[in-house]
Amino acid sequence: MDAFQQMSLHKAELTPTEIRVLDAVRDNPEAFLQSSTTVVAKSIGVSQSAVSRFCQKVGYDSFGGFQMGLMASLSANTSRNDNAEPSSPVDCLCKMVHATEEAVGASTFDALASRIIKARTVFTTGGGLSAPPALTLSLDLLKYNVPCFFMENGQEMIHMHVSGPEDLVIIFSSKNNTHQLFLDVMRDTPASRKPHLVMLSHSSTHPLRKLVDEFILLPTWQTERYSVYIEPMTSMLDFCSLLMVAVSQKAGGRPESLQTIKN
Known part of the structure; x- marks a missing residue:
């Protein structure tokens, strides 16, 4: 049975607190696919046990099982156009480029490209699949x-010893709190030494979004309801390509080849 049908079927059995969880699922189902029970509970303002009880009452053994059922239900509705034919993997990849461009917006690409050109130094970082x-x-x-450094996850503070407000840090973080320690330190850093922080994410309820200056939400195959799985990193790479178009227009000229290091 469809997950949304199951939730409706068991609605009468839910407590007022569990109804809040139900309403949150209906308002933003994708957030439940991309978050842990801890993050979901915190965003709704309920306990983790309340989220777990909700999942069990609507027919699932665990939160993970509920996520799987919810994903299947969203994937069944593969298109926002009911009359559209099922898309091929290549079609979905092409659509993801357009979805990324639409989600970010031309004005954001333009503003970020300008900030990159004007920055003294640009730092990028990401953990796991967000690193590439x-x-x-x-x-x-x-x-x-453009003076730019890729910071290995866990090594950010080495570079921040020489950072300042004229610098820019771009953090790629799909949904987890991988950069918690780094951003906690940045929160307590004096304005005279703190760089501008931008985060790219796939989760609107990212636990660290309030610790950055700019938060950019990218699409995933679940949010776009594609019929095939597309690695979430894809929209991050699409973002990079689209941003570089804006950077190249402002920088002028053609990109130079990076020289190989010879022994």
């Missing part, structure tokens, strides 16, 4: 002679 887009952006910026 961060490294890609760093290498692409170097081709336009």
